[in-house]
Amino acid sequence: MTAPAPQAGVAPGASPGETLAHALLDTASILRAGTGRFRVAPASPVSPARLLVLQSGLDRLARALGLPGPELVATPEGLTAAELAVGRRLAVGSASHPGNVGDAEDPAGPDLDDPAVAEAAHRARTAFPGPPVVLPARDGALLRCWAAGPPDAPAVAVVGACGMPVGLTVNWLAALSSRYRVVTWESRGLFATGEGAGPGSPVDHSVEAQSEDLLAVLDGFGIGRAHALGLCGGAVVALAAAARSERIDSLSLWHGDWELGDAAPKTTHQRDMESLLAMVARGPEQAAGMHLLLSRPSTLDGLRPDLAHYLIHPYTTPELLYRYGQLNGTLMTTDCRTLLTARQPTLVVTSDQDTTAHPAGSLYVARHLPSAELRTLPAGDHLGAFDARPHLVALAEEFLHSVTDHPRKDT
Known part of the structure; x- marks a missing residue:
């Protein structure tokens, strides 16, 4: 138990x-x-x-x-x-x-x-999960990182949605860290890493750089191999890391926000977000103009009240919005069909009630990954995946148990 x-x-x-x-x-x-x-x-x-x-x-x-x-x-x-x-x-x-x-x-x-x-x-x-550890990415960018759970247990890297503070994934960290060594980090270039304010210097926003961050976090905590649990756009980062490195020895991809060309439809939310991010990524001036609009109180109307202070973070300043457009815009527009060569055992999870990231994208990914299984849940919206409710944790642990057979800490 x-x-x-x-x-x-x-x-x-x-x-x-x-x-x-x-x-x-x-x-x-x-x-x-x-x-x-x-x-x-x-x-x-x-x-x-x-x-x-x-x-x-x-x-x-x-x-x-x-x-x-x-x-x-x-x-x-x-x-x-x-x-x-x-x-x-x-x-x-x-x-x-x-x-x-x-x-x-x-x-x-x-x-x-x-x-x-x-x-x-x-x-x-x-208090859990404790203060962050600032670790260098492979290109020198600084990352705010967390680790919890037994150091010698099988490792799980939780890859959250782009631009979201650690608080949005803390329920997953808490739920899994009694049995696993769980690590996570916040998106590069979007969080203050020193004593002062502001996110520091601009960073490489490519999918390659973002996926390398997962491996850098493992390096920083002395972990050789890990399961990657990706949520929303974090599923793209997790899959990209698995496609480039066998150190990711299994995956679970939850409510992934996939770009698959004409192979799978997108929701209205996905199409609207793509347009928004493309606009603000054009330059600081465009981001500043959109920031004025998104600063209106009505922006909160569509956000869950208990999560709004996380979800609004990348819209806080014009500079953050500009960088978010580059980072998340890249994730949302990179054709993920090129990543479907990853052969690691993979659990793909979605719900027919997800109106944020179209479930058809997850169906396509599960069908085309060599070693994937799909679970389409009868209920649960997109943000509900971050709540880590008992039935979701049980599903995650069932799969983790099948792919991790003994405690380890590779160096």
């Missing part, structure tokens, strides 16, 4: 400060995306005096975490979609939420060296 998975998120009974500290870290990719200070509004209207108290507590926690704390404003009017998404995740000032940091009778709020603030920051930093 599989041992209980580590807790992904805040443990029950956590203090208000710890829960807010965790929320700050959960939105850190956006808070560190640009040079300006983010604005967020309290969860409900508060008095000017209370706003100062909340700001003081928020600042102290942010400093303890080494993050640029957001600026509290009285109302959400005029805030961008990214600022609204962060504000909703922080929920500062909510009666049931940790945003109530500080004493309402004390305008100064708690002192930064208050043991409760320091302890809250420490617990948040060390």
Whole structure:
């Protein structure tokens, strides 16, 4: 029987400060995306005096975490979609939420060296999956990476959707790390890797470079071979890595976003995204113009509220949007039929209810890979694959058990 998975998120009974500290870290990719200070509004209207108290507590926690704390404003009017998404995740000032940091009778709020603030920051930093390890890619680009699970267990590389923070795949890390050595990373060139803000220098956005990152992550953690579990566009990266290296000894490709020419149809969402990414990838000026449109609050209308602060990340600044257009645009337009030579055992998973990535693409991939099996689930949308619900984890572990027969750590 599989041992209980580590807790992904805040443990029950956590203090208000710890829960807010965790929320700050959960939105850190956006808070560190640009040079300006983010604005967020309290969860409900508060008095000017209370706003100062909340700001003081928020600042102290942010400093303890080494993050640029957001600026509290009285109302959400005029805030961008990214600022609204962060504000909703922080929920500062909510009666049931940790945003109530500080004493309402004390305008100064708690002192930064208050043991409760320091302890809250420490617990948040060390909560699963822990702080990132910054590793070099093979071309020198810096990657934010994570590893969890027994070091000598069979390895699983979780390849998330392009441009998404690690929080979107953390449920998979938690579910699999009791039995496997699980590693993952965030997309090259889209996340701040140092102490400052911004994503650093531009990077190679080719499929080859992105697939090499998987192998570089294995190198960085001393892993010789691994199963690659790819989600959405991450399935393309996983397949590309398997096609170029036998170090990927098996695959599971979940709700893949495949370009297959006229061999398989695409959804309206896929076609719209391709057009958007092609437009913003033309240059910084085009990206800046589209960023103004995507910053409108209505952008959040189509996003799952509990995931919006992850999904909005690559739209946070014009520069991020430009790079996202290059990185994800390349993944969405590279003909994957050239990659269907990979002979590794492969599980292909989709659902007839996926209106984001057309299930016909996964059917084609499963039919043409030499050693693939297809599972078309009766229910479940695209984003639901990231939730790592028990029936999905059971399916993943069933396949993993069939292709990994003993613990190992190759060097």
